[in-house]
Amino acid sequence: MSLDLKYTYTEKKDTRSGFGDGFLEAGRRNPNVVGLCADLIGSLKMGDFQKEFPDRFFQTGIAEANMIGLAAGMALGGKIPFAGTFANFATGRVYDQIRQSVAYSDKNVKICASHAGLTLGEDGATHQILEDLGMMKMLPHMTVINPCDYNQTKAATLAIAEFEGPVYLRFGRPSWPVFTPANQKFEIGKAWKMIDGSDVTIFATGHLVWEAVVAEAMLREEGIHAEVINIHTIKPLDTEAILESVKKTGCAVSAEEHQVNGGLGDSIAQTLILHNPAPLEYVGVNDSFGESGTPTQLLEKYGLNAENIFEAAKRALARK
Amino acid sequence: MKKQSLPELQKICSQLRRDVLRMVHAVQSGHPGAPLGCAEYFVALYFDQLNHNPDFQMNGKGEDLFFLSNGHLSAGWYSVLARSGYFPVEELKTFRKLNSRLQGHPATHEHLPGIRIASGSLGQGLSVALGVAQTKKLDKDSSVVHVLMGDGELQEGQVWEAAMYAAHYGMDNVIATVDYNGQQIDGPTVKIMDLKNLKAKWEAFGWEVIDTKEGNDLASVIAGLEKAKSLTRKGKPILNLLYTEMGYGVDFMVGTHKWHGSPPNDEQLALALGQLEETLGDY
Secondary structure: OOOOOOOOOOOEEEHHHHHHHHHHHHHHHOOOEEEEEOOOHHHHOOHHHHHHOHHHEEEOOOOHHHHHHHHHHHHHOOOEEEEEEEHHHHHHHHHHHHHHHHHHOOOOOEEEEEOOOHHHOOOOOOOOOOOHHHHHHHOOOOEEEOOOOHHHHHHHHHHHHHOOOOEEEEOOOOEEEOOOOOOOOOOOOOOEEEEOOOOEEEEEOOOHHHHHHHHHHHHHHOOOOEEEEEOOEEEOOOHHHHHHHHHHHOOEEEEEEEEOOOOHHHHHHHHHHHHOOOOEEEEEEOOOOOOOOOHHHHHHHOOOOHHHHHHHHHHHHHOO | OOOOOHHHHHHHHHHHHHHHHHHHHHHOOOOOHHHHHOHHHHHHHHHHHOOOOOOOOOOOOOOOEEEEOOHHHHHHHHHHHHHOOOOOHHHHHHOOOOOOOOOOOOOOOOOOOOOOOOOOOOOOHHHHHHHHHHHHHHOOOOOOEEEEEEOHHHHOHHHHHHHHHHHHOOOOOEEEEEEEOOEEOOEEHHHHOOOOOHHHHHHHOOOEEEEEOOOOOHHHHHHHHHHHHHOOOOOOOEEEEEEOOOOOOOOOOOOOHHHOOOOOOHHHHHHHHOOOOOOOOOO
């Protein structure tokens, strides 16, 4: 059986490459863009920038705390630093440095976090951070972005270079469908309604936007019309778009590669509770660490794939 | 800024100590010990050494910069900033009070001129200073970046990450000073977590290290900073080990960790102020 998908793809690419290509382009557009990386240049795809702009790129060694401080110093001196490492080391390991030297001090630092979530795969739970969005969205002044594919990640990278203020940009390791347009315009804080629907809204972020697109087609086969909204910016959250959609559909599903506690779903729940209480089902990791496996196996085992979104939508509908 | 004579600078030191004691006394909170010990350093830096602009610009292009990594010395820093023209001296009376720009620990959030980064959680200032210093190198800006750290603060691992970076990148436009008073909040550093041979540690990390043995003698402090400056642009970061006494200037406060984070009461304040001449007028 083949699904009638509203979005399709011809190739798969990793979102980290979208970051790497966007970073290089941002460096070409603005000489103030500089880079830092804590011994993961290859993994973060920062090598092309380093090659083209060796004077503007700083290998910091395996020393993430120092890297964040350096970036804060470069920002106050007028540069636009992009500091890259794995999402685990870019958040939990350096939370205090980000809190004091970047967020509280309101420094124009771009924290670029790869290998986020379960889809990191075989490296296992030590590296599969599922708490980073929560940690970052709690920080005042911090903008939190989690794009869905190569093209959107590239566009987001270019957008944050032009945005003044601290940003957490989250992306990942696996090859993933490229289903959004090349050279798209990326508006920070503006949700993107990808599919119109009337029965239930699926709010998805990151890799799970693709799973939501698949789930929508599955639901449609059963006569359920789901609206799919791509929440690439977790903070500031586009509450207007959320409320407008749920007003129409009456129930919702949140989908994210993150803990349910403290993630996108919680932000949506907060919005709905305050303004328009409606049934909401969470698709996320439920208070658990991950483990080694392939991305597909892990999404299945931890309940984060299209099938799970499909089921969650039906549960939400039943509660209307 | 016209350079002042030693006696004139000494007067500022005395006033800075009065400011610190009155500030922490007024709110019965804060950290008097270390800023009393660093009065000569603060005054030497802001009134003699720094080529700086009290007409504050966040990016600090073309001027020497100072970062206070051990943010709990805020009372001393605020005093020297006010006394050197960054903001009205009168504002010192708002220290640690509601709606003040003079937060308990330094912050940029309230836009106090002279502050470029928040500090308080220890170990972060050297990294920030290196970041700005790197920017200055990129921009072919020949000014110098100073940073002050506490000796107890060196127990934080981030300091050594930064130390390694500085030597690797030849950050010879940075002068880091360590307030080497041998005290931290729970007691003497030798008892809490012995720093052992600090000079050898920094040298092993690839730094040029100078000793300023008389950290509470203004002429020695200035000479030390002059020497440090003469060593810039030679490929290595510079560490200034500044031997101070916590609580210096007040006989019953000197040389003990007791006044690290405790304010004087009314009687103690009166006794202390009796030992410090009011030279520039209290705020």
